[in-house]
Amino acid sequence: MATAMYLEQYLDSIEGLPFELQRNFSLMRELDNRTQEQKTEIDNLAEDYIASVKELAPEQRVHHLQKIENAYSKCREYSDDKVQLAVQIYEMVDKHIRRLDADLARFENDLKKDSFGSSSQESSDEKRLKRDKTVKVKKTVENNPISKKLKSSVTESLLAMHPADVLDMPVDPNEPTYCLCSQVSYGEMIGCDNLECPTEWFHFACVGLATKPKGKWYCPSCVKDMRKK
Numbered sequence: 369m370a371t372a373m374y375l376e377q378y379l380d381s382i383e384g385l386p387f388e389l390q391r392n393f394s395l396m397r398e399l400d401n402r403t404q405e406q407k408t409e410i411d412n413l414a415e416d417y418i419a420s421v422k423e424l425a426p427e428q429r430v431h432h433l434q435k436i437e438n439a440y441s442k443c444r445e446y447s448d449d450k451v452q453l454a455v456q457i458y459e460m461v462d463k464h465i466r467r468l469d470a471d472l473a474r475f476e477n478d479l480k481k482d483s484f485g486s487s488s489q490e491s492s493d494e495k496r497l498k499r500d501k502t503v504k505v506k507k508t509v510e511n512n513p514i515s516k517k518l519k520s521s522v523t524e525s526l527l528a529m530h531p532a533d534v535l536d537m538p539v540d541p542n543e544p545t546y547c548l549c550s551q552v553s554y555g556e557m558i559g560c561d562n563l564e565c566p567t568e569w570f571h572f573a574c575v576g577l578a579t580k581p582k583g584k585w586y587c588p589s590c591v592k593d594m595r596k597k
Contacts, residue, residue: 377471381464381467382464385460385461385464388460389457389460389461392453392456392457393457395449395453396450396453396454399446399447399449399450399453400450402442402446403443403446403447406439406440406442406443406446407443409439410436410439410440410443413432413435413436413439414436416432417429417432417433417436469544546567546568546569546570546571547567547569547570547571547574547575548567548570548574548575548587548588548589549571549574551571553569554571555571555572555573556571556572556577556580557569557570557571557572558570558572558575558577558580558581558585559585560585560586560587560590561584561585561586562586562587562590562594565586565587565589565590567587567589570587575587575588
């Protein structure tokens with residue numbers, strides 16, 4: 369019941385997001401078209417200048433070069449506008465990611481409170497169930513068609529930007545990190561069956577997995593500790 373409530377609230381909060389993103393993507397496409405038109409104009413102006421430069425008077429040369437410079441300036445303006453739109457898209461998505469993180473934290477807190485009120489002791493299975501429930505909420509949201517489309521669209525937009533612009537974008541310092549690589553969660557992940565494992569979750573690739581193994585699985589660090597004992 370709690371899972372459905374949190375999920376429903378989150379989906380309600382992103383209901384208008386696809387339309388906002390679509391508007392920005394349309395504007396970016398329009399800027400791309402304008403930039404291409406300016407590039408064509410620059411090529412034509414450059415060809416005309418090269419073909420007639422010997423016959424042009426000094427003031428005509430200056431005027432012709434000024435037209436080429438103005439066309440370049442327009443291209444830079446369109447590129448700057450496109451970067452600003454991409455930043456807006458990033459910030460919109462980041463806001464909803466923060467909301468999701470906050471909801472997950474609240475949900476985990478609610479689970480702990482409910483558990484504390486009903487019993488002061490938990491079995492290993494109950495602890496695992498609680499942790500799996502929290503992850504289930506996150507995976508449910510991530511697997512939602514809207515979320516998948518959102519992530520795909522944002523990725524395509526950012527890939528179209530200059531690498532320096534992407535690197536300058538802010539990173540959420542509150543995003544939890546996992547695994548041996550100490551990175552945020554992404555793709556397929558597996559949980560260590562040692563309930564005291566400080567890391568808990570690992571990316572398949574980082575621990576050499578292609579598919580989820582059968583039975584219990586322990587991370588390399590916990591395996592090493594168990595061998596010492």
